[in-house]
Amino acid sequence: TAEVMSHVTAHFGKALEECREESGLPVEVMDEFKHFWREDFEVVHRELGCAIICMSNKFELLQDDTRIHHVNMHDYIKSFPNGQVLSEKMVQLIHNCEKQYDDIADDCDRVVKVAACFKKDAKKEGIAPEVAMIEAVIEKY
Ligand code: BOM
Numbered sequence: 001t002a003e004v005m006s007h008v009t010a011h012f013g014k015a016l017e018e019c020r021e022e023s024g025l026p027v028e029v030m031d032e033f034k035h036f037w038r039e040d041f042e043v044v045h046r047e048l049g050c051a052i053i054c055m056s057n058k059f060e061l062l063q064d065d066t067r068i069h070h071v072n073m074h075d076y077i078k079s080f081p082n083g084q085v086l087s088e089k090m091v092q093l094i095h096n097c098e099k100q101y102d103d104i105a106d107d108c109d110r111v112v113k114v115a116a117c118f119k120k121d122a123k124k125e126g127i128a129p130e131v132a133m134i135e136a137v138i139e140k141y
Contacts, residue, residue: 001085001086002130002133003129004081004082004083004085004086005086005122006130007080007140007141008076008083009033009036009129009134010134010138010140010141011080012033012055012059013138014141015054015055016030016033016051016055018055019054019055019058022050022054023047023048023053023054024047024050025045025048029045029048030048030051033055034131034134035131036115036119037131037134042116043115043116043119044116046106046108047108049107049108049115052115053066053111059072060072067098068091068095068098077091086127089127090127093118093122097113097114097118097121100114100117101113101114101117
């Protein structure tokens with residue numbers, strides 16, 4: 001659900017500052033990770049892909065091939081309130097997007113494509129949070 005996704009985003013987003021330097025993601029492009037879900041935020045910058053890889057690595061959410069680690073991602077999402085209702089759907093959506101962009105060799109380029117695909121599909125499925133929902137829980141993390 002969008003409510004659960006707001007918790008996951010609030011927690012995951014905290015890793016952005018640790019990853020800002022090594023990813024080279026300018027503050028002007030994205031100042032806070034919650035804006036990922038903004039209607040008018042375009043998920044297109046290669047550096048955002050690099051940042052998502054770096055952030056995911058903080059929680060061991062990726063395999064060595066930079067694809068989603070299914071078990072760890074399940075466990076991570078399940079660690080949030082009501083997480084079990086979202087984890088399967090979320091892993092499914094991400095994996096389905098990965099399959100569509102498997103031919104892109106550059107990891108950052110590929111991951112930003114996967115992330116954009118995930119945002120679109122999450123909206124379609126009604127599990128994308130409003131930024132206000134993320135703001136309401138961000139202080140918990
Ligand atoms: O193949 C690369 C897998 C990584 C994809 C991650 C896609 C989602 C990133 C953007 C959205 C984040 C929202 C919540 C946290 C997800 C862990």
